[in-house]
Amino acid sequence: MLSNVMSPQENEAGQNQRAINITLFCSALIILFASIENLLPSGLIGALGIMVVVGYILNVVGDKTPIINQFFGGGAIAVIFGSSYLFHSNWMPAETTQTITTFVKGGGFLSFFIASLVTGSVLGMDRDVLKKAALKYIPVILAGVACAFLFAGLVGAALGHGFFDSIMLLALPIMGGGMGAGAVPLVEIMSGRTGMDPEFLMSKMVPALAIGNAVSIVCAGLLDKVGKVFPSLTGNGQLIRGEKEEVKQEEEAAPMTIDMLGIGALIAITMFFIGTVLSSVIAMHSYALMILFVAFVKITGVMPRQLEQAAHAWYKFVVDNLTPALLVGIGVAYTDLNQIIDSLTLVYFLIVASTVLGAIVGTGILGRLMGFNPIEAAITAGLCMANMGGTGDVAVLAASKRMELMPFAQISSRIGGAFMLILATFIIQML
Template sequence: MNTTDAVTLHDQREVKIVLLIAAFVIIMATFFNQLPGGMIGALGAMVIVGYILNYLGDRTPIINQFFGGGAIVVIFGSSWLFHSGLISGDITKQITTFTKSGGFLSFYVASLVTGSILGMSRDTLKSAALKYIPVILGAVAVSFVFAGVVGLFFGKNLFESLMLIALPIMGGGMGAGAVPLVEIMSGRTGMDAASLMSQMVPALAIGNAIAIVIAGLLNKVGQVKPSWTGNGKLIRGEQEQIEEETNKYSLDVTKLGVGALIAISMFFLGTLLSSVISMHTYALMILSIALIKVTGLMPANLERAAHAWYTFVVGNLTPALLVGIGVAYTNLDQIIDALSPMYFAMVFATVLGAAVGAALIGRLMGFYPVESAITGGLCMANMGGTGDVAVLAASKRMELMPFAQISSRIGGAFMLILATFAIQLFS
């Protein structure tokens, strides 16, 4: 062992000792309900819980090989841990507030979307933009076919299987999907909003859980069939240009700060545009960043700074955010209560159909099937932005966030338009 290796091992041991001490202090404060208020208390608990559960998940046989490893354990483990009564409800509320209204999720997504788009080559972005919409359409078409066939097998009519299960699952989550869908359908079907929502919400929750599990399985498929995956690259033959450039780029604190400021500014831009254009903030942010990238308006060193900040956020804050998703967005009781064999089969068929449809059309459009299934399929079938993070974490492909957001936001908007026309067939 040379001197450099010895120094590295020494540094790693020091880091582990610091983490253990920090974990002990924060766990004691959590156990005795003495966490500070606001961001510092919530983030401290989320980082430690996320790190521990992620560590265990990545080292648990079967789960680490077939079901996404740490990401799955963090989401469902933290949901159970914080909702089981073992930890004070005040801390659970604190984490929920920080993740939702505190803006942690928006901060994370803005960092990933900005850095990953600005980290692409212009040619890749142009090529993908023209071919990606057919992938989404393929996912929707096959998911509806699968859901309809399974529904008919169980004696359900097409309205029940398509409009009450498949459509909300593929509709972009809760706020951008189920809520407006209920508004559209309640006025034209004669069903009250509460009844519609009670049938749609379990489908969303179970569909999101299934999408996360399938994402972990697709990562394993990519390992078994290397020709089916670009290991995070969507387009077949795409080069590793940006990553190589970033590795050569000196990443000091100032440049990371610049990258964070660019990401935040892009989110502000999307927010401003959404006040005059009737589209989701994330969708407008994606379109704005893509336009800046394609036109070359941003200097290359600033693009690299944004990509470096994205790398930092993914490497350090992902387990913490997954805890937030588990606590604030994952209701295990709701999932378990709705788990009848028939209901599960219909939801599973919808999510599987989305992945299969996206993979098939993606292959035809020059994309890798695994990445197409994840972004064009599973990210249509999960619960919007939170589901995107969970699915990409389970599949270990966080760099695909821009395409995941296109599926959730632009694809979700398409589903609302489709619902408006489809309801005419059943009313």
């Protein structure tokens, strides 16, 4: 009996928690009411408010729903596809949808999120781990591309779609780094050198990107489940085998204070600016240049450890608080369910799925041989090549619960995607 009596401290803590829950519930109701009645303010305050509320609700639903939470990534899947349905099927006013789209695309929220993740996760890594991974990672990406092309070509040939057409029209854009940095320049390259209609090429490639992105997100959730069943295949977020304890000790040394969060945010923004400035003189994507510069800073050790910890603390704050909101933005601004459904013929789906499967198999096998954990290698070097660039990276890593792998995901999307454009040019010139 005495053990069930709450102490004054426990009773006060319970009352405080109930007050917090009631306040959050009322805030959510107010924001949802304003959105449904088309009274939502424009700009950051309106977009971020509704994104946080919808993201939290759908994330809880996904994490509590059987099968989805066990095999399909849980909350991440529910947030992306649930928000896409809610905001594109007249459940929410069109003005709210436009506010979110503008904020995510034109407002730079995605860039801000990725800059925070890349900077903090790289600077929070063990220096020796980063050196070891960099030399072995690119060959693993190439193995994934080779297997993805082979699987897609063989399945396409068997189903009457053609070996070469399956690779060039479906597998190549899927592995090509997303829409802006992948499909769009790829269409320009192919139409300019082959005379094919750009609209025809785009009609083939865009649904492939969308379906490939969806399949990649689902596979990310499944790989997380596989890792729980077969622990020897995963490092639970660590790419290199045998490095978990060192990285964990370094991460735990970083306390999260208000001052550190502010400094960390400034460092992340500065690194993004540096990547943008460098891209004006170097013909590479600003994300790729940002990654290279942050990696250079980490490897050379020129930044004081306290500042590295500040960047890592900011990264953890952003991941813990803003990931569901960003996934809503991805669902609203970048995920067209109608386009996915309209293109979802059996042959089309099987070729796309075989491409993603090939990326997983190739990177998992060679990743193991190169000293990586197979699941982490398949997620970063495989699925983050097969998804839709930066937005897909966030969704895949969220579904697999491995956001700390963002630097390697961005290497796949940006540097790997640039390589695919070079490869496409070479193939077209040869054939």
